[in-house]
Amino acid sequence: MQSNNSGTRRSVEANRAARRMWRTGLAAAAVVLASGCTYIPQQRVAPGEVPMLLGPSVRDNVTPMEGVLACFADHVAASKRPPVVISVGDVKDYTGKYSINEGNAITQGGALMVYSALGKLAGAVGVAERFDPIIAERELGYADRRQLGDGRAHRLGTNGSTQVVPWLPYFGGSIHKSDYYIVGGITELNYNINSGGFEVAKNQVGAKARTFTASVGVDLRIVDTRSLVVLKTVSLTKQFHGYEVGVNVFRFFNSDLFDVDIGGKGQEPLQLGIRTALEEGVVRLLGTVTKVDPEPCLTLRPGSGAPLPTTAAEKLRTVPNPAPREDEPAAAAPVGSAVNLVRSSGAAGEPSQAASQITFDVGSATLGGAAMSIVDQIAAQARKQAVEFVLTARDTENWDARKRDALTDQRIAAVTSALANQGIAPGAISLSWRPDPSDTSIHRDGPGLQEIARLRIQGAAAPAAPAAAK
Missing domain, CATH: 3.40.50.10610 (ABC-type transport auxiliary lipoprotein component)
Structure with missing residues (x-):
């Protein structure tokens, strides 16, 4: 009798363990599916067709180089x-x-x-x-046999006489070396x-x-x-x-x-x-x-870890150049490197300003670790004086005007939020410049970078207008 009870208890415990294992497995599978699977939109191209899945849009083939x-x-x-x-x-x-x-x-x-x-x-x-000159060679073959035309008549001068021909004359030398x-x-x-x-x-x-x-x-x-x-x-x-x-x-x-x-x-x-x-x-x-x-x-390769040679460092990062003119962008700093704040004298009666860069990855409005470090530097400097800084991105970004402006808005909002976490009031941050919606040019800011906006923090030396009014 005792052995039967023991067998029954083992069976009940085994069933409970099985149910626990089953629930655990289902819960884990649900978590994996929920985290790994996202909704993919569908589109029906023509009536009666089965909808097709649509993934991300086509983009430039960007590499770490x-x-x-x-x-x-x-x-x-x-x-x-x-x-x-x-x-x-x-x-x-x-x-x-x-x-x-x-x-x-x-x-x-x-x-x-x-x-x-x-x-x-x-x-x-x-x-x-x-690599593949087949079409060009066939065109030359047609021209050699006087079979290639462009729909117009051409005049040929031979021995003082002029002849009108329908084929395209070819005299050689059109292929560049x-x-x-x-x-x-x-x-x-x-x-x-x-x-x-x-x-x-x-x-x-x-x-x-x-x-x-x-x-x-x-x-x-x-x-x-x-x-x-x-x-x-x-x-x-x-x-x-x-x-x-x-x-x-x-x-x-x-x-x-x-x-x-x-x-x-x-x-x-x-x-x-x-x-x-x-x-x-x-x-x-x-x-x-x-x-x-x-x-x-x-040295700009991600993760290269190699120090810049002296000549490159002088060109790209370490030399404190004077502030740029209005029509000349500031010198660039490599992504992930510390940026030296470059001071320029302000207008008469104004404190000196400090210029710096915050660089975003291609198509991203997220501030990485290096960018956050620069934000910290800007916030610390803004507590002492006015600061002017530049938002930059890779010059391979070439979006249409609507997407560029929307992405710029997101990036400005990300920087403003990060500065607010450092105690810089959003009201103290003003926009100095951004491209007009009709401006499709690339405003280069050194090797591989382009300017997307310029911001200014009024700074502790020049209090915000509402505080002064009180």
């Missing part, structure tokens, strides 16, 4: 040298990595990525098409060069966590088009990190089987890393033929 490319383009333009014309040969995948299910592991568009990198230099160098070309390939793909983690389980209930690292390598060279002399080679490598975490329950409770898997994993985009490595290779190679040192600009 955007600031470097913009900085290098500015330095090349400032050198006043005649622009060189660059072409691109084949930049192939030499890794040979292929999957039956997923195809090539490495992008087959390396040459196209190099062309896009040249295009991001904003005309600092000329770009000549040599290139000075140098870039060629190379993606040569390495190393899977799982380092991994670590743990996995713990008891009675088929466990948890796991894992990290892993892979890497790629690219090799590029720049060649003189006329002499075929290789002027410079670069060999770059890029590591990629990934993680995987999860909790698993796989158990029988009486006659019920519970199988619950909860977790997540993520990996740095492989092809984006290849594009980034190719863009850095382009900058390093062009430094040789443009006679512009790319190293000061390469």
Whole structure:
């Protein structure tokens, strides 16, 4: 009798444990689904069709090298040298990595990525098409056979006589030469060069966590088009990190089987890393033929951690330049670096002002750690005197007027709120300048940056008007 009671108690406890495990699993799954899944809008294009999911809108393909490319383009333009014309040969995948299910592991568009990198230099160098000239060659073939026309009649003079012809005359020399070309390939793909983690389980209930690292390598060279002399080679490598975490329950409770898997994993985009490595290779190679040192600009890479050379520091950050004129933007500071407050003498009877920068990431109205540090500096200075500061963003931002103004409003509100948390009343902050809605130009503020607004804090030296009235 006692054994039967013990068996009954064990059965009841097992059922209770199963119910608790089931509720716990469902709750955890609900949390994961609620946090990982967001609403995606749908659109029905035509009557009777099934609605289609619509994700985020198309955007520019931004990489961590955007600031470097913009900085290098500015330095090349400032050198006043005649622009060189660059072409691109084949930049192939030499890794040979292929999957039956997923195809090539490495992008087959390396040459196209190099062309896009040249295009991001904003005309600092000329770009000549040599990768796919098929259409141009066919046009020349039609012209050679007198089959190419433009819908107009053309006069040809031969031996003193004039002849009117419907075909387009061609006398040669219309194709511009290139000075140098870039060629190379993606040569390495190393899977799982380092991994670590743990996995713990008891009675088929466990948890796991894992990290892993892979890497790629690219090799590029720049060649003189006329002499075929290789002027410079670069060999770059890029590591990629990934993680995987999860909790698993796989158990029988009486006659019920519970199988619950909860977790997540993520990996740095492989092809984006290849594009980034190719863009850095382009900058390093062009430094040789443009006679512009790319190293000061390469320090703008996120997480580079390298100190600026003295010459670059003098240009970009450490030298206290005088305040800019009304028609000249202030010098820029790299994102994430401390900004020295630069004092300029105010008008007669006014205290001296301090100028500083707060930089936002592309499309973001959130103040990062470096920006918050600058806000703290501005707030401390505003307690002593009037402060004038600039809001900046990457010059790759080129929104339409409505989105630009809305984003600027959000950024001004974020700065005002952050200053209010530091004891600066919003009424003491005034807007000195922002682009007109019809102004579509880029107001550059040093390498890779543009001005989006200028603000002024009246400061303790000049009390706010309401306080003075009392």
